[in-house]
Amino acid sequence: MTGVRQQIVVGLDGSPESLIAARWAAGEAELRHLSLQLVHAFDIPVVGMLGYTIPTELSDGMYDHGHKLLADAAQEIRQDHPGLQVTSKLVRADPRPVLVEASERAVLTVVGTRGGGRIPEAILGSVALHICAHGRSPVAVIPTGTRVDPAGPVLLGVDGSRTSEAAVAFAFDEADRRGAALRAVLVWDDVALRGLAGVDSMIKLEDEEEHTLLAEQLAGWREKYPDVQVEPIVRRGRAAEALLRHDPSAPAPQLIVVGSRGRGGFAGLLLGSTSHALIGHSRWPVVVVRGTAH
Numbered sequence: 001m002t003g004v005r006q007q008i009v010v011g012l013d014g015s016p017e018s019l020i021a022a023r024w025a026a027g028e029a030e031l032r033h034l035s036l037q038l039v040h041a042f043d044i045p046v047v048g049m050l051g052y053t054i055p056t057e058l059s060d061g062m063y064d065h066g067h068k069l070l071a072d073a074a075q076e077i078r079q080d081h082p083g084l085q086v087t088s089k090l091v092r093a094d095p096r097p098v099l100v101e102a103s104e105r106a107v108l109t110v111v112g113t114r115g116g117g118r119i120p121e122a123i124l125g126s127v128a129l130h131i132c133a134h135g136r137s138p139v140a141v142i143p144t145g146t147r148v149d150p151a152g153p154v155l156l157g158v159d160g161s162r163t164s165e166a167a168v169a170f171a172f173d174e175a176d177r178r179g180a181a182l183r184a185v186l187v188w189d190d191v192a193l194r195g196l197a198g199v200d201s202m203i204k205l206e207d208e209e210e211h212t213l214l215a216e217q218l219a220g221w222r223e224k225y226p227d228v229q230v231e232p233i234v235r236r237g238r239a240a241e242a243l244l245r246h247d248p249s250a251p252a253p254q255l256i257v258v259g260s261r262g263r264g265g266f267a268g269l270l271l272g273s274t275s276h277a278l279i280g281h282s283r284w285p286v287v288v289v290r291g292t293a294h
Contacts, residue, residue, distance in 0.1 A: 017112030041095035155253035164259035240277035
């Protein structure tokens with residue numbers, strides 16, 4: 001990573017999901033006093049004989065469509081955020097490496113849950129998955145129908161691992177910036193203990209150990225951000241399910257922050273099962289922070 005990051009990047013493909021992501025990204029850029037870059041990348045798949053050439057009319061039509069898409073989105077964003085600096089980038093290439101490259105210069109990279117090229121039965125688009133796994137900045141995945149409650153907390157999923165430290169740093173910074181409470185949740189899986197003799201005492205002991213682990217991981221950050229109200233929570237079960245469990249009588253989280261991989265993940269995986277499940281099923285924005293990204 002080189003240079004100073006001064007912008008938020010959002011991927012646009014013309015789908016309703018990507019436009020929702022762009023509106024959310026504009027609000028984040030305004031909140032952080034940063035510029036916003038709209039990126040539209042398109043690729044024309046070639047199916048046929050070797051040496052087949054894309055017709056000029058098709059290529060020109062895709063460029064025209066991309067220019068109009070970016071111009072319309074920029075106009076809408078400037079109307080809602082008149083003081084925001086908005087730039088656009090149009091590239092003929094696979095959007096996945098294009099957005100990864102753009103993330104090198106971004107404070108935050110934003111995508112929708114699914115794009116215009118999705119398979120209907122797919123829960124999560126390949127672009128969102130790829131950027132979360134390979135992005136060089138924290139990546140926000142914005143679900144359709146998302147409604148941000150300004151009174152809601154920042155929800156942080158931690159597991160005590162070193163790889164989640166960057167997520168902790170990001171979440172504290174976000175809570176401080178928004179004037180929001182921070183709800184730090186550590187989830188441990190109690191499946192292996194169920195049905196064993198003396199299970200109640202073992203669960204109580206494990207709960208105490210996890211509370212200690214959580215307190216240790218938050219300690220230094222609570223000192224750095226004394227104005228952030230922190231609520232440490234230890235839950236049992238599957239991490240994604242526990243993080244998505246919400247009391248409807250309480251304010252919904254403004255966003256969920258997690259690391260890309262936890263202590264239970266396989267070393268070769270860039271995106272763990274918890275972050276994968278969250279960005280596919282959350283009703284609220286999810287920010288995935290890689291250990292080397294913050």
